[in-house]
Amino acid sequence: MIVLDQRGRRCPLPVIELARRIGDVPVGGLVAVAADDPAARLDIPAWCRMRGHAYEGETAAADGVPVYSVRRGG
Amino acid sequence: MRVSGGTVAAMAAYLDAASAVPLHPVAREALVAALADGWADPAKQHGAGRRSRLLLDGAREVVAEALGARADEVTFCASGTQAAQLAVLGGLAARRRVSRRFVHSAVEHSCVLHAAERHVADGGEAVPVPVDRLGRVDPAAFAAAARGAALASLMTANHEVGTLQPVAEVAAALDVPLHTDAAQSVGRLPVPAGWSLLSASAHKWGGPPGVGVLVVRTGTRWRSPLPVDERERGRVPGFENVPAIVAAAASLRAVLAEAAAEADRQRALVDRIRATVAATVPDVEVVGDPDARLPHLVTFSCLYVDGEALLTELDRRGFAVSSGSSCTSATLTPSHVLEAMGVLSHGNVRVSLHRDSTAADVDRFLAVLPPLVAGLRERAGVTGL
Numbered sequence: 001m002i003v004l005d006q007r008g009r010r011c012p013l014p015v016i017e018l019a020r021r022i023g024d025v026p027v028g029g030l031v032a033v034a035a036d037d038p039a040a041r042l043d044i045p046a047w048c049r050m051r052g053h054a055y056e057g058e059t060a061a062a063d064g065v066p067v068y069s070v071r072r073g074g
Numbered sequence: 075m076r077v078s079g080g081t082v083a084a085m086a087a088y089l090d091a092a093s094a095v096p097l098h099p100v101a102r103e104a105l106v107a108a109l110a111d112g113w114a115d116p117a118k119q120h121g122a123g124r125r126s127r128l129l130l131d132g133a134r135e136v137v138a139e140a141l142g143a144r145a146d147e148v149t150f151c152a153s154g155t156q157a158a159q160l161a162v163l164g165g166l167a168a169r170r171r172v173s174r175r176f177v178h179s180a181v182e183h184s185c186v187l188h189a190a191e192r193h194v195a196d197g198g199e200a201v202p203v204p205v206d207r208l209g210r211v212d213p214a215a216f217a218a219a220a221r222g223a224a225l226a227s228l229m230t231a232n233h234e235v236g237t238l239q240p241v242a243e244v245a246a247a248l249d250v251p252l253h254t255d256a257a258q259s260v261g262r263l264p265v266p267a268g269w270s271l272l273s274a275s276a277h278k279w280g281g282p283p284g285v286g287v288l289v290v291r292t293g294t295r296w297r298s299p300l301p302v303d304e305r306e307r308g309r310v311p312g313f314e315n316v317p318a319i320v321a322a323a324a325s326l327r328a329v330l331a332e333a334a335a336e337a338d339r340q341r342a343l344v345d346r347i348r349a350t351v352a353a354t355v356p357d358v359e360v361v362g363d364p365d366a367r368l369p370h371l372v373t374f375s376c377l378y379v380d381g382e383a384l385l386t387e388l389d390r391r392g393f394a395v396s397s398g399s400s401c402t403s404a405t406l407t408p409s410h411v412l413e414a415m416g417v418l419s420h421g422n423v424r425v426s427l428h429r430d431s432t433a434a435d436v437d438r439f440l441a442v443l444p445p446l447v448a449g450l451r452e453r454a455g456v457t458g459l
Contacts, residue, residue: 010400010401010406010452011375011380011399011400011401011408011420012378012379012380012421014419015377015420016454016456017380017457019378019456019459020459034254037400037406038400038406038407038408039399039408039419039420041405041413042408042412042413042416042417042418042419042420043408043418045416046375046416046417047361047377047416047418048116050357050359052376057272061357063316070448
């Protein structure tokens with residue numbers, strides 16, 4: 001699993017970074033995005049739907065920033 | 075005169091009708107005439123006051139007929155926002171012994187959500203009902219959520235994505251009064267059946283800004299949340315803006331005379347935008363119901379594109395549009411409508427048409443958009459992602 005630190009970055013940058021890095025994990029692998037931009041909560045699941053990846057849900061980092069998990073699709 | 079913007083006047087296109095429509099020529103004429111004849115206090119018994127009263131009563135008759143209401147059910151206020159807030163807070167106040175629960179769709183205009191916040195701050199309860207991916211509530215779920223509540227609110231059509239709500243179906247299943255915010259549909263589509271309270275806004279149909287319409291059906295319990303005076307049957311205090319109300323009524327009558335034909339014409343242009351954007355802009359999500367929707371409005375989101383940059387570039391080329399992207403909002407949060415629908419919120423553009431919008435405007439927009447989006451993506455280094 002790779003973790004992308006997108007704290008302080010505004011939309012659409014967290015989604016762009018996610019798109020750049022999803023290929024770094026094998027199919028079925030996980031990418032986690034830590035992002036405090038409120039649009040990420042909406043745009044990461046929407047991107048997964050448009051791109052055929054699986055949105056695995058949201059947890060919180062130690063500093064309280066939301067972390068969104070994505071499983072790479074085939 | 076066409077709405078224009080500076081040096082690009084000849085090429086400019088105002089495509090933000092859902093925010094405000096340019097003043098209808100009939101409204102302009104009526105406004106000028108009523109400024110001369112309707113300036114006096116309509117509450118006074120002297121001749122000048124009686125002339126104002128006559129104009130005001132005439133306008134009320136026209137608006138009532140257009141909305142399928144009785145004249146004594148129609149009151150005028152300062153804006154569509156004020157009308158909606160009076161409808162909601164007055165409807166809740168009148169039934170506070172029955173219930174303190176206010177049920178509304180998650181995609182209501184912010185004016186209704188602000189009224190809900192006030193209600194909660196006053197000790198009441200507000201329950202948002204979710205919508206599907208197209209932005210529509212499930213009628214049975216909405217009616218079930220509203221059972222036994224003080225008031226329910228369901229907009230006629232959504233201002234951001236155009237989706238029509240099943241107002242008549244919900245109303246038939248409800249056992250509580252229903253408010254419908256009809257700001258986007260009045261003057262364009264027939265008013266749905268079954269509501270107890272309706273609010274609308276004149277500048278959305280070509281009337282002047284500063285005129286809201288509140289309709290309280292006979293028999294509906296409603297108590298003014300404001301101090302009461304003798305005006306507007308005790309529903310809206312303060313001196314009525316008679317000239318603007320007269321202009322609003324005149325333009326409503328004029329737009330209704332051509333509403334069906336205009337709706338067909340605009341629906342065809344919106345169909346063209348929906349199809350062309352989807353075909354010519356890669357990675358775009360056209361949102362809202364493709365069929366059960368307002369005739370004049372279409373919304374889409376472009377993947378990896380900054381909504382503010384897109385709006386700025388379109389404005390530079392003379393196109394006035396709107397956006398629900400977070401970077402274009404004062405609070406930097408995405409539109410609650412797009413959020414409730416679960417659709418992409420960045421790179422969002424809302425295009426909305428009016429009677430002066432031409433096929434040439436739409437064609438120029440459709441020619442400008444794809445290279446503009448491609449350029450922004452190239453600049454951001456996201457091409458091919």
